[in-house]
Amino acid sequence: TEDILKILTVSPGQVFNLNAATQSTRAIEDLYVRRGFFARVIGFAPSTESPGTIVITIQELRVGTVSVQGNRQTKDWVFRRLIRTRSGEAFNGEKWGKDLRRIANTGWFEPGTIRSVENTENEEGKVDLTVELRETRTGNFTVGLQVDPASSLAGVIRLSETNLYGTGQSVGLDFLQTTRGGGASIGLDYTNPFFQHTDTTFSASVYSRVLYRFNNALGANVPITNDDQYYERRTGASVGFSRLMSDDLSMGLSLRYEDVRTNNSGNNSGQQTGGFIQQDGRIAALSFGGTLDTRDLAVDASRGAYTRFELEPGISTITRVGGLFTDSSLLGTKAFAKGSVEYRRYFTSQPPRGRQDPEAPRRVLAVRLRYGGIAGTVPFFEQYFAGGANTIRGYDEDRFWGKQQLVTNVEYRYPLQRSFNIIGFVDYGGAWGGYGGTPDFDQSSKFKLHLGYGLGLSFRTPLGPIRLDYGINEDGKGRAHFLIGTAF
Numbered sequence: 001t002e003d004i005l006k007i008l009t010v011s012p013g014q015v016f017n018l019n020a021a022t023q024s025t026r027a028i029e030d031l032y033v034r035r036g037f038f039a040r041v042i043g044f045a046p047s048t049e050s051p052g053t054i055v056i057t058i059q060e061l062r063v064g065t066v067s068v069q070g071n072r073q074t075k076d077w078v079f080r081r082l083i084r085t086r087s088g089e090a091f092n093g094e095k096w097g098k099d100l101r102r103i104a105n106t107g108w109f110e111p112g113t114i115r116s117v118e119n120t121e122n123e124e125g126k127v128d129l130t131v132e133l134r135e136t137r138t139g140n141f142t143v144g145l146q147v148d149p150a151s152s153l154a155g156v157i158r159l160s161e162t163n164l165y166g167t168g169q170s171v172g173l174d175f176l177q178t179t180r181g182g183g184a185s186i187g188l189d190y191t192n193p194f195f196q197h198t199d200t201t202f203s204a205s206v207y208s209r210v211l212y213r214f215n216n217a218l219g220a221n222v223p224i225t226n227d228d229q230y231y232e233r234r235t236g237a238s239v240g241f242s243r244l245m246s247d248d249l250s251m252g253l254s255l256r257y258e259d260v261r262t263n264n265s266g267n268n269s270g271q272q273t274g275g276f277i278q279q280d281g282r283i284a285a286l287s288f289g290g291t292l293d294t295r296d297l298a299v300d301a302s303r304g305a306y307t308r309f310e311l312e313p314g315i316s317t318i319t320r321v322g323g324l325f326t327d328s329s330l331l332g333t334k335a336f337a338k339g340s341v342e343y344r345r346y347f348t349s350q351p352p353r354g355r356q357d358p359e360a361p362r363r364v365l366a367v368r369l370r371y372g373g374i375a376g377t378v379p380f381f382e383q384y385f386a387g388g389a390n391t392i393r394g395y396d397e398d399r400f401w402g403k404q405q406l407v408t409n410v411e412y413r414y415p416l417q418r419s420f421n422i423i424g425f426v427d428y429g430g431a432w433g434g435y436g437g438t439p440d441f442d443q444s445s446k447f448k449l450h451l452g453y454g455l456g457l458s459f460r461t462p463l464g465p466i467r468l469d470y471g472i473n474e475d476g477k478g479r480a481h482f483l484i485g486t487a488f
Contacts, residue, residue: 085099096116111460252288277380279325346366348365
């Protein structure tokens with residue numbers, strides 16, 4: 001009421017006139033629109049009982065019914081968690097648009113099929129809301145070959161379901177065997193985004209995976225010999241909870257424990273190979289973080305921002321060192337703390353995505369800035385790494401390492417079709433202040449950043465988004481990068 005009184009063009013003591021009443025009527029209706037609501041002023045006149053008093057009658061558009069059509073598998077109670085608009089409340093177009101985008105972000109429905117039907121004919125002053133959609137295939141069984149920038153050619157078996165029994169829970173089992181040795185990788189992951197029917201997400205995973213670093217191109221071999229190549233076998237588990245505090249803010253807590261074996265993951269004799277870098281041990285870490293997310297669409301944002309901070313204190317126990325870093329002071333139990341912050345921003349000159357098509361393609365300028373720092377002593381494998389598909393394209397995967405990392409990415413995304421974009425990008429970043437260099441990779445003890453740029457393609461498939469980029473580094477050399485998922 002106070003906000004309405006402030007915008008009136010009539011004041012106490014003035015003579016009432018129709019022009020001032022008309023201007024005030026428009027101002028009131030515009031105020032509702034600016035705040036995402038809809039209303040009509042159906043009365044603006046002196047009171048019959050008290051001619052000196054003006055009576056303003058406002059009819060707010062309120063929500064009648066809220067329904068979903070097309071959900072053959074997804075349970076109705078899941079939509080009640082996703083849709084925050086409730087019957088009987090004042091209709092807010094921005095809030096309803098967020099509900100539609102929240103549904104689109106699940107990935108359970110075919111892109112471009114989510115539609116809003118808003119019917120105002122059944123009852124005056126009320127709007128009946130219906131979401132029309134078509135479910136996509138959420139269960140997948142894959143057997144085949146995979147080309148990965150970090151592990152070359154690999155055979156893969158993957159079983160996953162991202163909407164288990166229509167409850168929104170996801171479970172995945174994957175098995176991967178590369179052609180580069182190191183043994184097989186296996187992992188089991190589970191996520192429940194509505195833990196105990198609340199806005200709490202529970203996630204857990206157990207795994208034994210081999211991680212290859214320092215690959216120099218898509219499908220290429222590392223520059224060092226197979227006997228000296230560096231890889232890590234990480235065997236462990238993680239568990240985490242995150243809680244939605246508001247529409248845009250979430251907070252989370254997670255715990256991980258890993259046993260890490262480097263360089264000799266396929267060596268069952270218990271003897272070290274004397275290769276590239278060897279540090280074996282265990283990691284236990286607790287992570288606390290928060291995310292503020294105002295993007296219009298998580299998978300393909302066109303406007304809004306994403307901010308995340310994370311603090312991870314932990315303990316490492318190194319039991320064996322060898323190869324290039326044999327300092328015995330690294331042995332034993334050490335404490336460390338990792339902290340990071342990431343900011344993303346998205347800009348478009350096109351109109352906002354509407355309720356009739358919340359996934360409409362847009363030309364987008366996307367920017368990401370990420371910083372991380374470490375206090376204490378960490379093993380080689382717990383440093384920050386930069387270079388490759390997800391950080392600085394045009395360089396070997398994880399080419400730079402250190403206790404500090406700074407990466408900036410700028411992309412311009414131009415949609416050729418609804419699910420197909422061409423992308424121009426510039427990356428600038430690096431890592432420094434950690435372990436020294438190797439014969440193949442010199443490192444920086446002080447702040448130093450590196451430039452990469454190029455072109456890429458992105459596709460949205462039923463199995464998820466796929467990126468293929470070609471980056472050129474500051475020496476003029478080019479490399480292709482393949483990424484399952486989105487860069488940012």
